[in-house]
Amino acid sequence: MGSLSPKLPETSQFKPLDPEELRKHAHRMVDFIADYYQNIETYPVLTQVQPGYLPARLPQTAPYLPESLDTILDDIGKEIIPGMTHWQSPNFFAFFPATISTAAFVGEMLCTCFNSVGFNWLASPASTELEMVVIDWLANMLKLPKTFMFSGSGGGVIQNTSSEAILVTLVAARDQVLAKTGYRNLGNLVVYGSDQTHSTFTKASKLAGINPSNIRLLPTSLDTGFALSPVTLRTALAADVASGLVPLYLCATVGTTSTTAIDPIETLADVANNYGIWMHVDAAYGGSACICPEFRDYLNGIERADSLSLSPHKWLLSYLDCCCLWVRKPSLLVNALSTNPEYLSNKQSESSSVVDFKDWQVGTGRRFKSLRLWMIMRSYGVANLQSHIRRHVHMAKMFEGFVKSDPRFEIVVPSKFALVCFRLISPTNKDGSGQTETLNQKLLELVNSTGQIYMTHTKVSGEYVLRFAVGATLTEERHVVSAWKLIKEGADAVCP
Amino acid sequence: MGSLSPKLPETSQFKPLDPEELRKHAHRMVDFIADYYQNIETYPVLTQVQPGYLPARLPQTAPYLPESLDTILDDIGKEIIPGMTHWQSPNFFAFFPATISTAAFVGEMLCTCFNSVGFNWLASPASTELEMVVIDWLANMLKLPKTFMFSGSGGGVIQNTSSEAILVTLVAARDQVLAKTGYRNLGNLVVYGSDQTHSTFTKASKLAGINPSNIRLLPTSLDTGFALSPVTLRTALAADVASGLVPLYLCATVGTTSTTAIDPIETLADVANNYGIWMHVDAAYGGSACICPEFRDYLNGIERADSLSLSPHKWLLSYLDCCCLWVRKPSLLVNALSTNPEYLSNKQSESSSVVDFKDWQVGTGRRFKSLRLWMIMRSYGVANLQSHIRRHVHMAKMFEGFVKSDPRFEIVVPSKFALVCFRLISPTNKDGSGQTETLNQKLLELVNSTGQIYMTHTKVSGEYVLRFAVGATLTEERHVVSAWKLIKEGADAVCP
Numbered sequence: 001m002g003s004l005s006p007k008l009p010e011t012s013q014f015k016p017l018d019p020e021e022l023r024k025h026a027h028r029m030v031d032f033i034a035d036y037y038q039n040i041e042t043y044p045v046l047t048q049v050q051p052g053y054l055p056a057r058l059p060q061t062a063p064y065l066p067e068s069l070d071t072i073l074d075d076i077g078k079e080i081i082p083g084m085t086h087w088q089s090p091n092f093f094a095f096f097p098a099t100i101s102t103a104a105f106v107g108e109m110l111c112t113c114f115n116s117v118g119f120n121w122l123a124s125p126a127s128t129e130l131e132m133v134v135i136d137w138l139a140n141m142l143k144l145p146k147t148f149m150f151s152g153s154g155g156g157v158i159q160n161t162s163s164e165a166i167l168v169t170l171v172a173a174r175d176q177v178l179a180k181t182g183y184r185n186l187g188n189l190v191v192y193g194s195d196q197t198h199s200t201f202t203k204a205s206k207l208a209g210i211n212p213s214n215i216r217l218l219p220t221s222l223d224t225g226f227a228l229s230p231v232t233l234r235t236a237l238a239a240d241v242a243s244g245l246v247p248l249y250l251c252a253t254v255g256t257t258s259t260t261a262i263d264p265i266e267t268l269a270d271v272a273n274n275y276g277i278w279m280h281v282d283a284a285y286g287g288s289a290c291i292c293p294e295f296r297d298y299l300n301g302i303e304r305a306d307s308l309s310l311s312p313h314k315w316l317l318s319y320l321d322c323c324c325l326w327v328r329k330p331s332l333l334v335n336a337l338s339t340n341p342e343y344l345s346n347k348q349s350e351s352s353s354v355v356d357f358k359d360w361q362v363g364t365g366r367r368f369k370s371l372r373l374w375m376i377m378r379s380y381g382v383a384n385l386q387s388h389i390r391r392h393v394h395m396a397k398m399f400e401g402f403v404k405s406d407p408r409f410e411i412v413v414p415s416k417f418a419l420v421c422f423r424l425i426s427p428t429n430k431d432g433s434g435q436t437e438t439l440n441q442k443l444l445e446l447v448n449s450t451g452q453i454y455m456t457h458t459k460v461s462g463e464y465v466l467r468f469a470v471g472a473t474l475t476e477e478r479h480v481v482s483a484w485k486l487i488k489e490g491a492d493a494v495c496p
Numbered sequence: 497m498g499s500l501s502p503k504l505p506e507t508s509q510f511k512p513l514d515p516e517e518l519r520k521h522a523h524r525m526v527d528f529i530a531d532y533y534q535n536i537e538t539y540p541v542l543t544q545v546q547p548g549y550l551p552a553r554l555p556q557t558a559p560y561l562p563e564s565l566d567t568i569l570d571d572i573g574k575e576i577i578p579g580m581t582h583w584q585s586p587n588f589f590a591f592f593p594a595t596i597s598t599a600a601f602v603g604e605m606l607c608t609c610f611n612s613v614g615f616n617w618l619a620s621p622a623s624t625e626l627e628m629v630v631i632d633w634l635a636n637m638l639k640l641p642k643t644f645m646f647s648g649s650g651g652g653v654i655q656n657t658s659s660e661a662i663l664v665t666l667v668a669a670r671d672q673v674l675a676k677t678g679y680r681n682l683g684n685l686v687v688y689g690s691d692q693t694h695s696t697f698t699k700a701s702k703l704a705g706i707n708p709s710n711i712r713l714l715p716t717s718l719d720t721g722f723a724l725s726p727v728t729l730r731t732a733l734a735a736d737v738a739s740g741l742v743p744l745y746l747c748a749t750v751g752t753t754s755t756t757a758i759d760p761i762e763t764l765a766d767v768a769n770n771y772g773i774w775m776h777v778d779a780a781y782g783g784s785a786c787i788c789p790e791f792r793d794y795l796n797g798i799e800r801a802d803s804l805s806l807s808p809h810k811w812l813l814s815y816l817d818c819c820c821l822w823v824r825k826p827s828l829l830v831n832a833l834s835t836n837p838e839y840l841s842n843k844q845s846e847s848s849s850v851v852d853f854k855d856w857q858v859g860t861g862r863r864f865k866s867l868r869l870w871m872i873m874r875s876y877g878v879a880n881l882q883s884h885i886r887r888h889v890h891m892a893k894m895f896e897g898f899v900k901s902d903p904r905f906e907i908v909v910p911s912k913f914a915l916v917c918f919r920l921i922s923p924t925n926k927d928g929s930g931q932t933e934t935l936n937q938k939l940l941e942l943v944n945s946t947g948q949i950y951m952t953h954t955k956v957s958g959e960y961v962l963r964f965a966v967g968a969t970l971t972e973e974r975h976v977v978s979a980w981k982l983i984k985e986g987a988d989a990v991c992p
Contacts, residue, residue: 014876014880014883014884014887016596016597016598016599016813016876016880016884016969017533017584017596017597017598017969017970018598019530019531019533019534020530021598022529022530022533022598022601023526023527023530025598025599025601025602026526026529026530026598026601026602026605027523027526028602029602029605029606030519030522030523030526030605031519032606033518033522033605033606033609034515034516034518034519034522035515036609037513037515037518037609038515046618047618047620047621047622049621049622051617051621051844051849051850052625053621053625054621054622054625054626054628054629055625055628055629055646055647058629060632060636060647061633061636061637062633062634062636062637062873062874062877062878063873063874063877063878064877064878064879065877065879066874066875066876066877066879066880067874067875067877069602069875071874072871072874072875076606079622080622080626081622082622083621083622083625084610084612084620084621084622084623085612085618085619085620085621086610086612087610087611087612087613087619087620088513088609088610088611095613095619095839095840098611098613098861100512100513100611101512101513102512102513102514102517102518102521102522103512103521105518105521105522105608105609106521106522106524106525106565108604108608109522109525109526109529109605109608110525110528110529110572112601112604112605112815113529113532113533113584113601114580114582114583114584115583115584115594115596115815115816116580116581116582116583117583117591117594117816121547122542122543122581123581123583123591124543124580124581124583125543125545125547125549125550125579125580125581126543126545126550126575126576126577126578126579126580127580129548129549129550129551129579130550130576132550132551133550133551133554136556137557137558138558140556140557140558141557141558150551151551151556160656160859161858161859161860161861162859162860163858163859163860164858164859167703167858171702171703175702183683183707183708183709184683186682186683186705187679187680187682187683198837198860199835199836199837199840199860200835200859200860202835203833203835203858204858206667206671206832207663207667207703207704207833207858208703208704208705209682209704209705209706210705211679212679213679257837257839258838258839313861317512319608319611320611320613320861320862320863321859321861321863336702337699337703339695339696339698339699340695341694341695341753342754342953342954342955343591343753343754343952343953343954343963344591344695348547353547353548354547362657362659362660362663362699362700362703362858363656363657363658363659363660363696363817364657364658364659364694364695364696365594365657365809365816365817366816367816367817375568377558377559378558378559378562378563378567378568379562379563379565379568380510380512380562381558381559381560381561381562381563382558382559382560383560383561383562384510384512384562387510388510388512391510456839457838457839458838458839459838467839473512473513474513
């Protein structure tokens with residue numbers, strides 16, 4: 001440091017984790033956060049800032065000397081909040097909302113507090129074993145077969161995102177085949193999804209070294225509600241086998257992102273099992289609903305799949321990141337992903353009497369991820385979690401009813417969970433899709449620009465569709481009613 | 497539900513995010529957490545439970561009805577805490593400790609609160625732009641060249657772990673080569689590290705579809721302090737080229753896990769640049785020290801690397817997960833990782849005027865990760881962060897001095913950061929490594945079994961070494977003094 005540097009008093013006394021300071025600052029932050037949730041409806045849901053707004057308002061370098069929590073909280077109010085899209089607003093109906101809860105919030109605080117790095121059992125036994133417990137609890141709630149449970153012959157793990165769940169199972173499937181046929185076969189492996197499968201499936205396949213020309217996104221159509229047809233799958237498999245390629249992996253979806261389409265697990269499993277390929281079920285969104293008996297049929301046949309993933313951060317009140325992955329043969333994950341450096345070796349791991357979750361995921365380090373889910377399940381109980389799902393589905397049905405009652409609109413696909421896919425019908429030309437697209441784009445821009453709600457769109461079979469996704473934790477019927485009023489006013493404005 | 501199911505009153509009134517309940521429960525949790533840190537020295541550092549302890553103590557299924565926060569907090573005290581290895585104990589000297597701070601704690605609370613899913617700019621502009629700001633701030637603190645900064649021609653992103661940083665850069669390098677030479681070349685690509693490179697490098701390479709027989713872990717030795725020699729690298733590259741293989745990627749390390757060895761960036765870059773391969777520098781641990789001028793030389797030559805990663809969750813007071821990755825050519829990451837589904841499309845992304853971080857990482861969804869780092873840098877200032885690094889290095893030097901003062905012990909590799917690699921010398925046979933190993937294993941087991949401290953071991957060049965890593969946030973000189981006293985007493989017991 002040059003002599004012109006400002007003087008810092010007593011840096012040698014720097015105590016970044018004084019428990020009493022933590023107590024004081026964290027209490028302060030609790031009130032800031034409770035106030036944010038209290039006032040959340042006063043903010044525009046979709047931000048109205050322009051690209052580059054923030055770097056222009058902040059210094060170019062970190063400060064040399066400390067700043068107070070007061071100053072920082074002031075800046076959060078002045079600089080950060082105006083640039084946010086408020087995912088927790090009750091008027092957020094975009095994408096799939098990310099549900100949260102008080103129980104998960106305090107669970108996350110505790111996970112942060114412990115900051116244990118549970119790469120293997122010994123590094124944090126409670127973290128590993130509680131994860132095994134909650135994974136089995138959720139499996140029970142979903143009525144999964146024992147073959148997916150630790151208390152049976154399988155098991156599961158909390159990943160950060162569905163992307164990682166798909167990547168690690170795909171690599172497990174890949175390495176099982178390559179172990180038999182040799183690495184040279186990699187370029188012949190083929191993976192299958194539908195044109196509705198989440199884009200991360202293609203990304204994960206490319207990450208895993210699958211030949212991009214061997215990624216099949218099989219066509220779906222409105223006739224089958226955008227579900228993947230087993231006939232289409234069988235035809236594709238037969239053609240690939242006939243060409244000398246090696247079918248590897250199917251990613252089926254329960255609740256696709258565009259329209260919550262549901263691939264038929266049972267009949268797809270017939271085909272997948274027939275060809276001996278790994279079948280993964282991505283139930284990131286729709287899986288949560290399957291804790292209610294009236295939705296559980298969507299998982300029928302799951303006992304014949306190889307793996308299943310579901311993200312409680314979407315619809316089970318957990319914050320990000322939380323994606324539960326179950327597998328029937330954990331040893332295949334471990335074969336593909338295990339590392340055994342000396343600096344992590346210990347008697348328990350060597351005795352194979354324990355689970356080392358580093359061998360079930362991409363990274364090595366991992367947080368005490370199960371605390372949040374454990375606190376959700378205990379604080380609310382299965383009964384309340386079911387009622388939470390039903391409440392969202394009910395509000396979506398209500399919105400669907402509103403749409404049906406207005407002849408200017410149409411429902412594109414019947415709502416199955418808590419998403420409604422609808423659009424304005426072009427008044428001049430009922431088949432003019434170009435015009436329909438422009439009209440609905442205008443409507444979407446108009447309602448989003450008010451800051452009063454945020455909705456998004458998609459395209460299926462080339463058709464532009466508006467998506468109204470109920471799912472923010474704070475959303476109540478009155479918000480859905482107001483949203484519909486705003487959309488109707490928007491329609492008045494764009495179809496005069 | 498059958499008629500025997502317990503009755504749940506008013507599930508329709510279930511409000512999982514009542515701001516006043518959140519306020520009450522979160523205040524309660526703050527006190528629980530502050531008390532935990534206050535009392536942390538009273539717990540055995542290394543857990544003393546046996547595998548399977550927890551499932552035996554918990555119900556097999558989730559409760560149907562809610563339980564109170566009181567009940568759950570009781571169970572955390574009775575069932576969870578006894579099964580934890582306390583990473584935040586000031587007596588934790590194992591692996592690399594994971595540093596934390598009050599500023600990061602409250603920053604994490606805020607990140608949790610917003611729960612914005614910033615996959616692209618529009619989904620959360622403040623999240624994307626604050627990440628760009630802090631990535632540049634930290635680059636400035638490290639005196640990285642402008643070619644790694646958003647304010648220059650590069651940029652960076654917060655990943656969860658080094659594993660992901662290595663995976664995404666490796667895939668970017670891979671796809672750049674395959675775009676020119678075709679997918680068929682995948683099996684010929686070769687990657688290079690040393691026998692000291694973190695095991696996740698091998699794992700990431702396998703995930704990316706690199707032929708396992710093309711992963712080179714080049715030998716190092718004590719003579720060069722376990723650093724990778726440029727001569728060794730050049731020889732390996734030449735041999736591979738001569739065999740018709742295609743060198744792709746080098747992972748150099750600043751501060752290896754076993755001994756904090758430092759690969760010579762500058763001279764390795766000569767070789768890497770010569771062969772036109774991607775050079776990644778993994779500075780997960782050691783990089784943090786480079787915010788102090790006296791350590792910055794270890795990054796000399798970084799301007800000729802293609803990417804650099806550093807994990808503030810290791811030594812910059814951040815909680816998990818936080819790994820900063822800088823790249824010189826962000827477009828190569830985006831080329832390899834971008835997806836553009838219609839349901840995420842928006843004007844800003846299409847205009848290419850913004851950064852969409854989903855295209856810089858494995859997953860799609862992501863948290864508001866920059867808040868924690870921003871609050872650390874502002875709350876403490878560069879001055880305190882430097883003093884924090886120096887304090888740990890000073891304590892390690894002090895411990896190294898203790899070891900040197902006792903003729904029964906030897907230092908295996910001189911301490912460079914805050915890790916001391918040492919061991920007992922076998923009294924009967926100074927060269928008998930088998931005996932030395934048994935003796936040091938005994939010592940390690942003895943001191944760890946007391947619960948008073950936790951240390952780990954490694955092996956380098958076949959030699960068993962004890963690792964004493966200073967780095968827990970709460971560690972003070974008195975803890976290091978007591979640890980040494982305990983180790984000396986252990987030595988008295990095992991070498992009578």
